[in-house]
Amino acid sequence: MTTAVIATPAGDAIPTSEELVARAAAMVPALRARADEIEQARKVPGDVIAMFRDAGFFRILQPKKFGGWEMNPIVFMRVLGELGRGCCASAWSMMILGVHNWEFGLMDERAAADVWGEDDETIIASSYPPMGELTKVAGGWQLKGRWPTSSGSDHGAWAFIGALERNEKGVPVDRHALLVKRDDYEIIDDWYTFGLAGTGSKSVLIKDAFVPDHRAHSMIDYKLDHRGTNYLFPFAMVFYSSVSSVIIGFAQGAIDVFIDQMKVRSDNGTGARTALSPYVKDRLANAVTRVRSCRARMEQMMAHATSIVEKRELISIDDRIHYMLDMARIGRECEEAVLTLYKCTGARGVYRSNPIQRYLRDTLVAANHITQDADNNAGALGGYLLSGDLPPMLYARPDQG
Structure with a gap:
């Protein structure tokens, strides 16, 4: 079954919240019709992700400097509320993959340039549980370990990975998200569940990756700085x-x-x-x-x-x-x-x-x-x-x- 594509306005036009919600609502029948197929496949197909991309959903939270619309997060949340009515797994994947674009508004702009410098539609996956081992080194961090439940991981060219920074006594002093290239991690297909099976929330294995300082940020250090209002x-x-x-x-x-x-x-x-x-x-x-x-x-x-x-x-x-x-x-x-x-x-x-x-x-x-x-x-x-x-x-x- 084919899925209808809703075009994004041409040029620099930014749709209203109401327009974006209407696009999401229009997708509900097609998404509902494919929900069984997606559940059995245990991942959301590329054409559904492309439909979300073409509708502009990945641009809602993306900084304007890198091709996005930099909208208030409530717009994204309203869109998710509509998509969830159709196919839960597809909506969940859009939620996980799409919210990462907001995260770049907290970071050194070099991180966004690394990801979107050549293609501002590049998608980022994630796994935030602090499961691995993080070591501070000159100019950045060394990261290794295995992280679970990376929803939509098949579609990500990068991934945000969560880890704890510890002091010399091993006591946690900060919680970081680190941006890792797809070449630096392996996806392990272990997502066999009784619900949300279609999200493809597989594990990520990192044997040893270097992450420069500008691709890392604290998830708990909340302060006024360079970030824009919607960040x-x-x-x-x-x-x-x-x-x-x-x-x-x-x-x-x-x-x-x-x-x-x-x-x-x-x-x-x-x-x-x-x-x-x-x-x-x-x-x-x-x-x-x-x-x-x-x-x-x-x-x-x-x-x-x-x-x-x-x-x-x-x-x-x-x-x-x-x-x-x-x-x-x-x-x-x-x-x-x-x-x-x-x-x-x-x-x-x-x-x-x-x-x-x-x-x-x-x-x-x-x-x-x-x-x-x-x-x-x-x-x-x-x-x-x-x-x-x-x-x-x-x-x-x-x-x-």
Whole structure:
């Protein structure tokens, strides 16, 4: 099956947020039709990534100096919320691969020039868990190890890799993201999962790579510097909320499918229209309310944060730690919404041919992502409110207090 391509405006024209969201919404039927194929292939095909590229989605967060539109991250999040309604794996891959373009706004411009100097459509993959070994050397870093769950890794010509910087006693003092060339790492196909199988989130193996200083940055050192306004949001906030946004799309997709099915379904025993059941109507309404609440919380959080960064100010620790739980709760609440609907489907819901079971599986896996850890983030917020304590290596370097 072919996928429709939506053209990007010619020249320097920058589309509005509404135009970009409309492009994403127009892709939903084609993406939904290919979701089974993508899940079975265990990766998103190149033509789907090309469709996203042609629609301009990779330019939303990309710095203007390197061919992008440098838009507020909420635009990207709204697009993800639409794409997630169609194919969860494709939307997830767009989220992971696309959010990296924002990261260059935090870095030395030489890093972006290395990647986009010849081709401003080059795609970057990632794996941020600090799993490997990082050593400071003259002019940069030596990096080696194995990193899991690099979503969309087949499409990346580079990858951001996470690692801890340690002092001479082995104590972590910073958390870095390091930009590594594709020639310096191997992709290991170990992604066999019951959900989000189509994301191709394979492992990355680095035997020994040198990364110059200008291709590395701290993920926790949040400060005012050269970066533009739309890059003044905290690193974790943009990445965590991008994950939350795409999960909102998954849950909305389950709602869409549920409504389509229940409008035409009849009870096997009585022949009564299922849509007339108060039980079905109640579950649908409660699922919708959960998802709408998640979306509203995301919009409110980003609007408040935007009002701060537009004044060239940093977002306070007090706001940031509240935001972290706001975002983490989205995974749990969307998971609850989809499960609420799934319980109404009865035996029909267990068949692989029913897309709602895939929305459920994909949402369950997505809600297990570290960014959606509502339990630990709740504990962190409660501890902060009671004692002022903060989790280490997340909000600041140890030497920053």
